[in-house]
Every structure is written in structure tokens, then in C-alpha cells.
Amino acid sequence: MVTLTPTQQKFLPYVLAVALFMQILDATILNTSLPQMALALGESPLKMQWAVISYALALAIFIPVSGFLADKYGTRRVFLSAIVVFSVGSLMCAASPTLNILIGSRIIQGLGGAMMTPVARLILVKSYPRNQLLTVMNFAVIPALIAPLVGPVLGGYIVQYASWHWIFLINIPMGLLGFVMGRKLVPALFEDTQRLDWTGFLLFAAAACGFTLAVEFGSQSGRGVYGLLLGAIASILIGAYVWHARRRAAPLFPLG
Template sequence: MNNNPQQKNLEVTKRILPTILATAIFMQMLDSTILNTSLPAIARDLNQSPLNMQNAIIGYVLTLAVFMPVSGFLSDKFGTKKVFIFALIVFTLGSLFCALSGNLTQLVLSRMIQGIGGSLMTPVGKLALVKTFPKKDLLKAMNFAIIPALIGPVLGPLVGGYMVDYLSWHWIFLINIPMGLVGILLSLRYMPDYRSKVIDFDLRGFLIFASASLLLSVSLELLGDVVYTTPALGVMLLGVTMLYFYYRHATSD
């Protein structure tokens, strides 16, 4: 029998950590599609056209794309535990703000707050998982944690449609609050705090990569509408060009 307290704590962390990450991934992936079937109801309530409501989806996706590259630097500087809990708090507050939104501008801004939290949750959580599990156990733990990534996008439209029909559209965001609180409480107790040697933040590289991510994400959104096919291809070309500049920048160091 192993009576080492540190070893016991590590074993408990190994059991709980995949669940914490699975909760975070589920919330993020659920929110990537839950609005799809809810837009007409939200549009009526906010006196907007359904077409304008696409901004709430685009704002969330673009924020994810822009801020995700910063997650590694922040976890190295402040530690995985602080950054992950901060991300959960931001995402949960963003969900609350979405539910309280009284107009489209407030909803889009609240979705962007969600996106900031979501952009940090998954990569930092995965980093903690990689550093906690040995190679022989990592695949099993990662497979368990990413199952919600497959389920969330499928359940999103179903859950959103059900809540709009039988409750109200506000509940598609309020559903995140109890999950977020559970994730925060578990993280306070079980999320390991890993840090690495902090290197200077590559602001120029971040701006180039963020621009490329932004342009490519916009182009993919525009490609969903036949009317915007030509502009979308132009935006995509700009995005690919920025990726090339980022490659040149990264390999020149």
C-alpha cells in the first residue's frame, strides 16, 4: 500500500483532471452550435433580423481564433491553475451576460467575453493533462476528455431548440453557469499548477498570426453564403498570405 501523501494526491488528480477538462470542452463546443436553432427566437425578442444575429456567432468564433495563441504564454507566466480558473470564470460570466443581454450589441460583446474564456480553457486544460499523465496513460485520459468535443456540437442545436420551445432562449446560456461553477470548484482543488520558463512575448508574431486566424475565420463564415463567395475567397487569400508572413517570421528567429 502506498502511504505517500503526494502520490495519493497525484492519483486523485489523475482521476478528476480529465473530468474537469471534459466539462470545459463540452461548454465550449456546445456554445459553438447551440445558437444555430435559437437565432430566430432571439432575433424576435431583440427586434433584429435573423441575418444580423449571425454576428453573435461570428464574434464568438473570431475571439476564439484570435486569443487562443496567447494561452501558452499566459500559462507559462501565471501557471495553468490560475489561467484555467480565470478562463472558466470569464466564460461563465460571459454566459450570464449573454442571458441578460437586452440588445444585439450587448449579446455580441457578451459572446466575445465567452470567446476569451473559451480560447484559454481548452488549450491550458490540455497542457495540464499532458504534463500530469505519463505517455502510457495519456492517450486514454485524452480520449476521455475530448469525447465532449464530439458530443457538444451535435447536442447544441437539439438543446437550443428544446430550450427555445419549452423555456426561453436565455436558458441556452444559463445552462453554462452550473457547469462553470462545478468546473471552478473542482479546479480550485484538483487543477495542477504547472509553469515553464517565461520567454519574451512575441507581440509581432502574435499580431501576424491573429490577423491570419481572423481573416481565415471570416472567410469561412462568408463562404456559407453564396452571395459572398468572391469576397470570401479574397479574404481567404489575405489570410493565407498572413500565414506565410508568420512562417517567415517564425523561421527567421
């Protein structure tokens, strides 16, 4: 357990709340603005769904490795790097002239978000005693729970009264605020690490990717069969990961 200064103890949950809010907001804010974005980019509204799917896939693929990176390189360094990557990805999304570039930029955004959210929770777990953890988690997580409610409404207002670019540009001031506060308040926590379990990472990431696509295709008319097939493949991959983890001394996610 790390010893926090009184300032860190008081304000650290709010720093992490900014990161959680920013990441979750970006997962939902596009939903009501895709038709206007499709019109501006000259694409079919159906194709624009890949701007949402690519972000979700990046989260699913890279979240499993975030804990390893935080343990090896330190929570402070990884958290601040995640904010920078997420903000740069947001800027690239706003500047995207085509759908393909937007999808690539969303993947970069997702990479930052995949490191930002789990590492933020890890910092809280390692920084506070158990008897304070529930209260601290509430401070950090409850503001983030507002994001799914605010996202669609905010996205609709932005495209109606400004332009779709501001859907991504609003992340820049939040990212700057999170970075400045993070430099002062986020502790640098390390853990002893072994080699990254690449086999476990590939199995788990592929399973997470499969489940994410299964949900996406399952919610689309006429693609339910693809959703079921992907869900079945992902279930097999999860089973393969469990088999692998039982036979490895230091798996990516210990089954215990």
C-alpha cells in the same frame, strides 16, 4: 512531468471534459435558436449571425496567446480564470437587451473559451506520461465530441419550452462545477517564458481571424468572393508568420 495525487490522476480528465464540453456546446447551441432570438431582440435573423461569428473570432484571435499565459502565470490560475470569464460572459449574454451588447458579451465568452480549451489540453499533456496520454485524452475529449450533436437540439428545445436566455444560463452551473473541481484537482504548472512575441501574435491572430471569416462568408449566398479574398489574405499572413518565426529566437509557435 508533474506528480499527481491518486485523486487528481483519476478525476482530472473529467474536470477538463466539463470545460471542453461547455466551450464546444456554446459554439453550436445558438444555430437553431437564432430566429427566436432575433424576434425577441427585434433584429433581422441575418444580423443575428454576428452573435455566432463574434464568438468564433474571439476564439481565433486569443487562442494563440493562451499557451504563453499558462506558462507564465500557471495552468491552474489561467484555467480557473478562463472558467470565470466564460461564466461572466454567459451571464452577460443572457442579460443582453440588444444585439450589440450580445455581440460584445459573446466576445467576452470567446475570450474565456480561448483560454479554457487549449490550457485544458496542455494540462493533460504535462500531467500524464505518454503511455497514458491516449487513454486520458479519450476521457477528456470524447464527452466534448458529443457537444456539437447535442448543441443544436438542446438550443431548439430551450427556445421552444423556455426562453433563449437559458441557452447561456445553463453554462453557470457547469462553470461553478468546473471551478470548484478545478480548484481541488488542477495542478499549477509553470514554464520559463521570454517576452511575448507580439509580432507573431498579431500575424497569427489576424490569419486565424481571416480564415474564420473566410469560412463564414464562403458559406453565405452571394458572399463567396469575400470568402476567397479573406482566405487569400489569411494565407499571406500565415506565410508572413512563418517568415517571422524563422528569424526569431522564441516565436509564439515554434515551427519545429
